[in-house]
Structures are given as structure tokens and as C-alpha cells.
Amino acid sequence: MRTERRIAVVGGGMAGARFAERYTALGGAGTVTVYAAEPRTPYNRVLLADVLTGRYDAEAIALPLGAARLRAGCEAVTFDPDARTLGLADGTVEPWDELVLATGSNPVLPPVRGLRRADGAGLTEGVHTLRSLDDCTRLAEDAVTARRAVVVGGGVLGVSAARALAALGVRTEIVHQGPYLIERQLDAEAGAALRARLDGLGVATYPGNRARTVVAPDGRVAAVELANGYRLDCDLVVLACGTRPRTALAHAAGLPVGTGVLVDDRLAAGAPHVSAIGDCAEHRGAVQGSAIPAWDQADILALRLSGADPGARYTGSRPSARLSAAGLEYAAFGAVDETGDEGLDVLRLTDATRGSYKKLVLRGDRLVGAILFGDLAGIDALADAWARDDPLTGHPLHLLTAGSGPAPG
Structure with a gap:
């Protein structure tokens, strides 16, 4: 008779890795297996811009998993909450006793004409997102020969990416719809100070503007046209327009889904023995979408499922943000x-x-x-x-x- 408890973590991002490390550190019973779509150890996505500049290499931003087992390159494509099974992309089926959805989020592609290739097979050449180490590698390779870049989006990721590209010697401009940069965490005065600092670092900014068209006459990006008709010549575009929770797996399994996978204060996801944490989870009507809440949720769920504190509840995270890069610091x-x-x-x-x-x-x-x-x-x-x-x-x-x-x- 089987007695060992099996905990399956779907997603090898920051939330999944944190839960696995904390659960095993707390002495949780059974085995924890992290099923990661990417063929590598989980890593800290917050530091991708620093990998782009060469400040860190990929190994330096790896995250610990404690005693958990990693199944890298094993994407989960289905799960059955009644049978408690997980279907993987290679056709195998794995059983579980507790399932933790930590599927993360995808980059949002803004409504800009010309983002995709004419045949629909991917983004136009020279257009990038920055969400994974693979994205980072492709962007770094493209930046070697780039002369001018446009970053669409002036939030934390957009500012970090622009600063990194400028440090690589690429003349960079930010187009941002908001009234000032990083408006979710800063006020107008801090936004103005940030704009001045970026200008001193060689990054021009255009707040209150919207990108309308990626101009790519020969299949390679040549410019970005703004809604006001102004044209920014470039040979590199980075999209930093936020993220959207990955909920397809939960939706297909019949779990309640809003913007994200709906969870209660226990982080339970609407089916027995299924929980959700991190960017994919929607708690009390909000998807947090940042590292600190993801780790807070992972810590609470680890306390509850390990038995260290069965009554642990997540009631929200206190909002905070911090950026520290050469010549650019804020909190x-x-x-x-x-x-x-x-x-x-x-x-x-x-x-x-x-x-x-x-x-x-x-x-x-x-x-x-x-x-x-x-x-x-x-x-x-x-x-x-x-x-x-x-x-x-x-x-x-x-x-x-x-x-x-x-x-x-």
C-alpha cells in the first residue's frame, strides 16, 4: 500500500521554486516534483536585465529547490482533478496527491500593427519580449549589431530593459502610454526625476504616447510609428507591456478562472487538493504579478501543506518595489x-x-x-x-x- 505523499508543482518559475524550497525546508512529508516547461533550473526573472548586460550569468540567478525533484523540459498540458493525474507533453501521465499551479504569466502583446510576421509565424524580426532566459539570449545576440532600439512600455521591466540596452551601447528610446514612467509605484515628481536620469544615461523617453505601427518593409523592423504620427527609426524593439496570467490549463480542467485562477485565503483553487500561487493566481479580485506577492503566497502555502501551520492564510501582500542598477536606483x-x-x-x-x-x-x-x-x-x-x-x-x-x-x- 502506497503511503508516500506526492506533491506536484506545475511551473518552474519563481513561485513554484519558492514553494518547493520552503516546503522541503519545513520538513513537509512526501516527495515534491517541479514540472518545468523550460529545460533548465528555475531562475530569478527579476534579474534578466542584469543578465542582458553581463552583470550576472544564467547560473548566478538560479533559484534553490531544496530537496525537491526537478523535471526540466516537462511541460504539463492537462490535469484531471478527479483522478489526480497530470498529463505531460511527452504523453506520460503522472499521479499526484496535492497539485500546486504555478504556471506564471505570458507577456502582453500590445495592439500595434506589424508586430507579427506576414506569415503569422512569430514576431517580426527584431521585435523581442523579455520574459525568459531564452528571450534574453536572443535579445543579447540582436543587440550586438543594433544601433537604435525602441522599448514599448515604461514600467519597471521597460525601464530596466532600456537601461540594459543603453549600457550595451545601443541608443534607446522608451514609448509609454502613461503620464510618466513607472506610474504604478512612483509619483509625478519621481517620474520626472527618473526621466531626467535616463536622459543622462542616453535613454530618451516619450510618456503620454502610444506606439501604433512597427514598420518593417523588408521583414526586419526599421521604425516604430507613434499614434501622433511621429516616427522613431530603430532596428530593435522590446515589448514591455505587462503580463497576462496563464490560465488555460486550469480552465480546461474546469477550475474557476477570472483574470487569473481564482483562489481563496488558503490559496485553494476550486477543486480538492489543488492550489494556485504566483502570477497565475487571482486573490480577492487581484492578480499581483510581481515577485514579492508570489513568494508570500508560496510561503503561506508551504506552511499550510507541510503541516507547519495548517491554519496559515494569505490575506494579501504589502506593495513594495525596488530597482538597483548602475546609475539608476529607486525604492x-x-x-x-x-x-x-x-x-x-x-x-x-x-x-x-x-x-x-x-x-x-x-x-x-x-x-x-x-x-x-x-x-x-x-x-x-x-x-x-x-x-x-x-x-x-x-x-x-x-x-x-x-x-x-x-x-x-
Whole structure:
């Protein structure tokens, strides 16, 4: 009679790897098998731009799996929640007792004419996404002979990709529909400081603009035409327009799916012994789509399924973001938009000489959000104060000036 518990993790991304490592570290019973579509060890996608510049190699960004077993290059194409079986692309069928869906997300292709080849077989030559190490390899090869690049999308990934291409010597421009860069984490002032810093690094930006057409008269990209008719000549295009949850597997198995796979606070996915975490999961009406919530969910599910804390529940993640690259650093966390809330106070500190900008958002004597751009001195103290949610002691200006010289008396 079989007694060993079998945990199948579908997806070898950041969420799946984190769950496998934490579950085995907590002493969870049975065997954990990670089924990864990519033919390699799971890795940290957040660092792909640094791989592009050569700061890291592929091995350096590999993620640990603990005692879990990896089935690389084994894509799951079906699963049966009643029979508890998993069908793989090679035709084999594997049994499981607990199934963890960590299928991640796909890059969003914007509604831009000319993105795809005339025969429909893939993207136009010179057009790239940046979601995997294979994407990174292809982009690096193309960048060797590229002279000008256009990045479509000015979020975190778009800014990181543009900075990396500029570091490789490619003249780069960003086209962004939003009013300013990284508008989900920064405010207008920080966005303006970021734009100025990028300009100094050789990256031009066009916020409030939309790409309309990829011009490729000979099958290779030659320009990007904007909605206002302006034309940006280029021989390389990078699409950084967000991601969409991979839900086809869950949908085909009859699980409830909205934007993502619907999960409750236990991260249960609508069928017995099936859970979902990371970019593919939709919790309380939201798909988080970033690394920290994915890891938070993986940690909670590992606690619950391992038995270390059977009552563990995921109630959400506190929003935070951080980017650190040569000549470009920022951090943001909590509620950074004070508009519409008269109970909030805001403290700003701008240093034009350093090109830095700092902002604290306070409710009474508690820190509810912060932005630091260009100077991350004091970030640890600020993040700790925010995480503890304890009353601040002394004047909050001391937190802003920590490490940046003496605070005013």
C-alpha cells in the first residue's frame, strides 16, 4: 500500500521554486516534483536585465529547490482533478496527491500593427519580449549589431530593459502610454526625476504616447510609428507591456478562472487538493504579478501543506518595489498617492545636485508609504518603520536624511 505523499508543482518559475524550497525546508512529508516547461533550473526573472548586460550569468540567478525533484523540459498540458493525474507533453501521465499551479504569466502583446510576421509565424524580426532566459539570449545576440532600439512600455521591466540596452551601447528610446514612467509605484515628481536620469544615461523617453505601427518593409523592423504620427527609426524593439496570467490549463480542467485562477485565503483553487500561487493566481479580485506577492503566497502555502501551520492564510501582500542598477536606483512601498485622503501628510525632500527625490506619506505618527529615488540612504530604517507600523519617534525628517548628512536641527 502506497503511503508516500506526492506533491506536484506545475511551473518552474519563481513561485513554484519558492514553494518547493520552503516546503522541503519545513520538513513537509512526501516527495515534491517541479514540472518545468523550460529545460533548465528555475531562475530569478527579476534579474534578466542584469543578465542582458553581463552583470550576472544564467547560473548566478538560479533559484534553490531544496530537496525537491526537478523535471526540466516537462511541460504539463492537462490535469484531471478527479483522478489526480497530470498529463505531460511527452504523453506520460503522472499521479499526484496535492497539485500546486504555478504556471506564471505570458507577456502582453500590445495592439500595434506589424508586430507579427506576414506569415503569422512569430514576431517580426527584431521585435523581442523579455520574459525568459531564452528571450534574453536572443535579445543579447540582436543587440550586438543594433544601433537604435525602441522599448514599448515604461514600467519597471521597460525601464530596466532600456537601461540594459543603453549600457550595451545601443541608443534607446522608451514609448509609454502613461503620464510618466513607472506610474504604478512612483509619483509625478519621481517620474520626472527618473526621466531626467535616463536622459543622462542616453535613454530618451516619450510618456503620454502610444506606439501604433512597427514598420518593417523588408521583414526586419526599421521604425516604430507613434499614434501622433511621429516616427522613431530603430532596428530593435522590446515589448514591455505587462503580463497576462496563464490560465488555460486550469480552465480546461474546469477550475474557476477570472483574470487569473481564482483562489481563496488558503490559496485553494476550486477543486480538492489543488492550489494556485504566483502570477497565475487571482486573490480577492487581484492578480499581483510581481515577485514579492508570489513568494508570500508560496510561503503561506508551504506552511499550510507541510503541516507547519495548517491554519496559515494569505490575506494579501504589502506593495513594495525596488530597482538597483548602475546609475539608476529607486525604492517605493506602501501608499504613495495622497490625493483624495485629507488625513495624510506628505514630506518631500529634493536634491537637485544629486538628482535625488524622497517622499514620506504619513498618517499621524505612522508611516504609510515612501518613495526614494537616486539616493537609497535610510531605506532600511524606513522600510522597517513601515513594516512594524509603530509610531515614529522624533521628527520624520530624520528618516529622510539618514545617511545623507546631518539632519537639520
